[in-house]
Amino acid sequence: MRRILMFSLFLIFAGSHIFTSAQKNEHFYNVDKEIKVQGTILEIILEPRYQGSAPFLILLLEQDESKNKYYVEVSPTWFFEQDFHKGEQLSVIGSLYFGQGNTRNIIAREMQSKGKTMVLRDKRGFPNWRGSQNNRQMRKKGKRY
Numbered sequence: 063m064r065r066i067l068m069f070s071l072f073l074i075f076a077g078s079h080i081f082t083s084a085q086k087n088e089h090f091y092n093v094d095k096e097i098k099v100q101g102t103i104l105e106i107i108l109e110p111r112y113q114g115s116a117p118f119l120i121l122l123l124e125q126d127e128s129k130n131k132y133y134v135e136v137s138p139t140w141f142f143e144q145d146f147h148k149g150e151q152l153s154v155i156g157s158l159y160f161g162q163g164n165t166r167n168i169i170a171r172e173m174q175s176k177g178k179t180m181v182l183r184d185k186r187g188f189p190n191w192r193g194s195q196n197n198r199q200m201r202k203k204g205k206r207y
Contacts, residue, residue, distance in 0.1 A: 098155045120134065131166065
């Protein structure tokens with residue numbers, strides 16, 4: 063009887079661990095969860111997203127119609143050359159995922175602001191900053207890589 067109880071507890075623990083691990087690993091670009099959101103920038107955040115890399119530009123965006131708030135993951139700070147300000151209007155196309163505390167997050171693929179379109183990722187979600195900051199500097203100088 064004690065073995066059955068111990069085995070049952072083990073299964074419950076293992077099952078809950080697997081379930082929560084699957085939920086936490088959803089931070090990747092998923093083209094099937096792509097959405098378009100238009101709204102107002104409420105906050106500009108520089109946040110370390112990946113260990114050992116430059117901080118990411120994160121924008122807190124309030125959707126115009128629903129007033130839902132989204133954290134928009136833009137790109138590493140070294141990649142982006144556009145200035146943003148609180149109160150500006152922004153349109154984002156990206157992959158929706160839910161973070162801790164059920165926060166709405168978008169990994170941005172394309173953004174429109176002030177009449178400019180910024181393409182951050184290709185149609186499959188691969189970032190345009192692949193290859194690191196050094197490759198970007200080489201592209202700016204016109205060198206081939």
